[in-house]
Amino acid sequence: MKKASKWVVSLMTVSLALTACSSGNKEAGQGNNAGAGAGGKVTLTAWAWNVNVGALKEAMASYQKTNPNVDLKVEDIGRLDVYDKLSTGLAAGGAGLPDIVLVEDDRIQGYLSAFPKGFLDLTAKGYDKKITQFPKFKQELVSNAGKIYGFPFDAGPAGMFYRTDLFAKAGVDASKIETWDDYLAAGKTIKDKTGASMLPMDKFKDDATFRIMQNQLGVFYFDKDGKIDLTNPKVVQAMDMQKKLNDAGLIKDVNGWDGTVSATVNGSVATIPFGAWYYGTIIDQAKDTKGKWGVFQIPAFEKGGNRAANLGGSSWYITANSKQADAAYQFMDYFSTTPDVQQTAMEKYGLFPSLSSVYSKDVFQKPEQFFSNQTIWKLFTEEMPKIPTPYYTKDYSIGNDEAVKAQSDVFNGKKPADALTEAANRLKDRSKREVAAH
Secondary structure, three states: OOOOOOHHHHHHHOHHHHHHHHOOOOOOOOOOOOOOOHHHOEEEEEEEOOHHHHHHHHHHHHHOOOOOOEEEEEEEOOHHHHHHHHHHHHHOOOOOOOOEEEEEOOOHHHHHHHOOOOEOOOHHHOHHHOHHHOOHHHHHHOEEOOEEOEEEEEEEEEEEEEEHHHHHHHOOOHHHOOEHHHHHHHHHHHHHHHOOEOEEEOOOOOOHHHHHHHHHOOOOOEOOOOOEOOOOHHHHHHHHHHHHHHHOOOEEEOOHHHHHHHHHHHOOEOEEEEEOOHHHHHHHHOHHHOOOEEEEOOOEOOOOOOOOOEEEEEEEEEEOOOOOHHHHHHHHHHHHHOHHHHHHHHHHHOOOEOOHHHHHOHHHOOOEHHHOOEOHHHHHHHHHHHOOOOOOOOOHHHHHHHHHHHHHHHHOOOOHHHHHHHHHHHHHHHHHHHHHOO
16 A cells, blocks of 8 residues: 555656567467477466465465366465566567566556557456455456456455444444544544554555545546546545545544554554555454454445445556467466355465455354454455446556645645645646657
8 A cells, every 4th residue: 555656757768669579479389389398398477475475375275176287386476576677678679577466556557558559458368257256346446447346356445444442442443433523523532542643644645545545535636538527526525525524633643554454453543544464463453352353344425326346456467469368268267256265365375365255254254353253354255246346547646646635735724625625736747748749
């Protein structure tokens, strides 16, 4: 959930180089299983980072039970290094790229726009018949111009992680919080009774809560057609709610990720609105608080309104120049659509799956002791089909920059509508400059 870097600028700068190089590529590797070693042995290569590496290796170990001639070499080269190397390789017409690469959902549209021939078209392989096993928002995030390019992997259905002990001390019933206005009122009581703020936020560097709020309202920096949408009344409504929370003194200003984790551990905040993946951070970093946590749905903006949103998530892609595209496809098809494999990724690595069929597994129905024996995974699985699609577009990075700037302006006293109008104008100007540069 770190703020996106300005990677799109470099992507667009070198996109013409790919256009020139890819004409000779002819989407090499599509249907080509060259590169197999002696005896038909195939060694696939992949780039990923952190726990995703282990999940992919676990899947290969399972796959090899019936496909012993397929092996996998995964390079754990760090998240930002993956993007740097991927951009460089795509600009060089695919030179030096692996067969398989992990890309976060908010970044992929930038790559697909800058490098339209850079990734394998999975529709041509028949994955369009498999994609319906995933929620609509994930289907749309891995698609571009009517074609499917990605194998949906993890997701971040959002929830409000909360300290049950602080709520109890303040006499606040979490089940009664249905709207953001309810949340605001509860926060005032909790602050008065316990001294704890309601939520942590790096006010001037990250807009994660703002993104959650927009997503649940069905809006984002851009609309479905890619047009700037920061002046949409619903976007203004989301920013206005953040202002109300801040004006009431309920937001604890923290410094980056480490500050958020510290606030989680020391109990200086009563809630943390984040994706399901934050479960792992809580049980790892706040071990002494076992049994003092719960989760409730993100509050709606009006009674009965949508309480589903997503924050985070990624998918897997096969590079278009892969010499082993068939083998890579068959493995990733297995990986993405096999419930047992996705359950392992969840249980061992905390990666919440997008595959709908895995939700019937026992792990998603059982109570979690750390979370007051609540069936938190059932809550998250029920949320997945209701999540609207956030339209990141190729300009997500600069859109994020301007949204964070607007948020900073609001916290410094500017009216939400004015701050967002100015942000929309800056974003429009920056988008034009980038187009003109190419």
